[in-house]
Amino acid sequence: MIKVSVMYPYAAEARFDHHYYLNSHMPMVKRLLGEACLSYTVDKGLAGGAPGSPPNYITLCHMLCPSVESFQAAFAPHAKAIMADIPNYTDLSPVLQISEVLVG
DSSP states (O other), X not given: OEEEEEEEEOOTTOOBOHHHIIIIIHHHHHHHHXXXXXXXXXXXXXXXXXXXXXXXXXXXXXXXXXXXHHHHHHHGGGHHHHHHTGGGTBSSOOEEEEEEOSOO
């Protein structure tokens, strides 16, 4: 199993509409990826490690997928639509990481 993490780095003046992301964007992504997205979680950053410091990321999304190949095969046909929706909720550029899940 793999985890696809989509991370939105913190920026003081950044715009991020969590309501839209939770209620429109991620349900669309889940629908488009189908069985390649087993489940997902969304985290809203609250703080960094030091008292009073901002979070490293405004938002993190983690999608559990059966394999890199299944994710890529499901994502590729819908990449343009998914990426075109980003300006509807943020002015940030996401950072993507694919990881092997070692403990679940």
